[in-house]
Amino acid sequence: MSFSNADTIFALATPPGVSAIAVIRISGVSALRVPHLFGVEASVPRTAKRVFLKDDRGIILDDVMLLGFAAPASATGEDVLEIHCHGSVAVIEDILGVLAKTEGFRPAEAGEFTRRALDNGKMDITAAEGLADLIEAETTLQRRQASAQMTGQLSRPVGFWREEIARLLAHLEALIDFADEELPEALRQEIEADTAKLCAALETALDDQRFGEIIRNGLSVVIAGPVNAGKSTLMNLLAGRNAAIVSDTEGTTRDVIEVRLTLSGIPVRLADTAGFRETADNIEAEGILRAQTEINTADLVLLVIDGSQPGWAETADKMCQEFGSPYLIIASKSDKGLVAADLDEDGYFSADLTQSKTAQKIEAALHSYLAPLNQANQTPIITRARHRDAFAAALVRLQHSQTLSWEGDIALIAEDYRRAASALGRITGHIDVEELLDHIFSRFCIGK
Numbered sequence: 001m002s003f004s005n006a007d008t009i010f011a012l013a014t015p016p017g018v019s020a021i022a023v024i025r026i027s028g029v030s031a032l033r034v035p036h037l038f039g040v041e042a043s044v045p046r047t048a049k050r051v052f053l054k055d056d057r058g059i060i061l062d063d064v065m066l067l068g069f070a071a072p073a074s075a076t077g078e079d080v081l082e083i084h085c086h087g088s089v090a091v092i093e094d095i096l097g098v099l100a101k102t103e104g105f106r107p108a109e110a111g112e113f114t115r116r117a118l119d120n121g122k123m124d125i126t127a128a129e130g131l132a133d134l135i136e137a138e139t140t141l142q143r144r145q146a147s148a149q150m151t152g153q154l155s156r157p158v159g160f161w162r163e164e165i166a167r168l169l170a171h172l173e174a175l176i177d178f179a180d181e182e183l184p185e186a187l188r189q190e191i192e193a194d195t196a197k198l199c200a201a202l203e204t205a206l207d208d209q210r211f212g213e214i215i216r217n218g219l220s221v222v223i224a225g226p227v228n229a230g231k232s233t234l235m236n237l238l239a240g241r242n243a244a245i246v247s248d249t250e251g252t253t254r255d256v257i258e259v260r261l262t263l264s265g266i267p268v269r270l271a272d273t274a275g276f277r278e279t280a281d282n283i284e285a286e287g288i289l290r291a292q293t294e295i296n297t298a299d300l301v302l303l304v305i306d307g308s309q310p311g312w313a314e315t316a317d318k319m320c321q322e323f324g325s326p327y328l329i330i331a332s333k334s335d336k337g338l339v340a341a342d343l344d345e346d347g348y349f350s351a352d353l354t355q356s357k358t359a360q361k362i363e364a365a366l367h368s369y370l371a372p373l374n375q376a377n378q379t380p381i382i383t384r385a386r387h388r389d390a391f392a393a394a395l396v397r398l399q400h401s402q403t404l405s406w407e408g409d410i411a412l413i414a415e416d417y418r419r420a421a422s423a424l425g426r427i428t429g430h431i432d433v434e435e436l437l438d439h440i441f442s443r444f445c446i447g448k
């Protein structure tokens, strides 16, 4: 963002449109002077004050409540004023209009309040991400995860590990400085043991079956299979509405149709796709290509296949082997008589998709698939690919350090620790290890 932090910024903090109350938020050096612009005396910080804002002709503009916060004790770390006005389009426009034409004021860019909070040390990147997730949260699990991240679920362990790595690094640096002296064996063992502990902790955090990312983005479940198997019927059954066209005409579904649902508290993005078959139709062929892309990136594929047709199990087996994702096989049309199959009982289940009660059966099967994900790590701390990459990079560095010989160049080992610490620092935005090292060295005595 290239615009100036010196400006006082303002924005409507509530959704646009008509509402009982709307909140206009103002942050920056001139925020607490805003009441004067409306012919009102300044408010006392942290005290709610009811006033009548006036326009430039002294006519009452609205009956509002003002709430001020003096820097640095505010959400952005700057002076902040909130105007709680009536949620009328005209009132909001008129108040924003006065602010817009005042010298030193300008409308906030997207995310700029949070950006200022970040710049002023009010929150780190993980808390800002948590806040963004909280605002977007649609399910209880998403809300819990977002609040946890906002309050340090991720930044606490990251900070702790980073400090631990820096502490070990400080020892290594001291060893480099006193290279002439004999390497203290006890210290070497201690560093190695602590490094092993760190690696184990990172491995545990990484071994979360991506549950945090799944909670955040939704589990991607793709319905796939041959044409006319009942894929769209299954989609509608789970969605509880006719989201996709069901027809006995082959090749009816040609594009990917997506609905969002919540299963076992987990948000699910359910996608219906075009059935597989050879086709001369360009649009359908593109649909099949899209289906394949969806399948390859899915968290779970529901393969629907007509179970009343001989040879269905073999076809299903062959198809599943090409999937890069976990899958469940659903043999449909069991009402027409399921053809016995040489498949593991747990490997599939049969269903009459035209019966609404089948939905519960399939939801139960999905639940048993989702439940273990949830158990693996009750409170995943990784919620984004960005975090995962950083954890993995730190782990690789620490593991690499363990392969290096202490008889060789200790500076090489130290470099691994340095890089591991910066990888973790990228998560919270604290990349500089030197500052941490200075702090740690200040507590060292010579020879330690």
Ligand SMILES: Nc1nc2c(ncn2[C@@H]2O[C@H](COP(=O)(O)OP(=O)(O)O)[C@@H](O)[C@H]2O)c(=O)[nH]1
Binding pocket: 226, 227, 228, 229, 230, 231, 232, 233, 234, 245, 246, 247, 248, 250, 251, 252, 253, 275, 304, 332, 333, 334, 335, 336, 351, 352, 353, 354
């Ligand atoms: N008898 C019976 N018919 C089904 C079942 N599932 C789907 N159908 C019918 O099969 C035809 C194709 O279904 P559709 O969902 O459009 O299949 P898709 O091509 O895989 O999306 C439709 O006429 C459905 O009513 C089932 O379990 N039993």
Ligand SMILES: [Mg+2]
Binding pocket: 231, 232, 233, 244, 245, 246, 252, 253, 273, 275
């Ligand atoms: Mg279909």
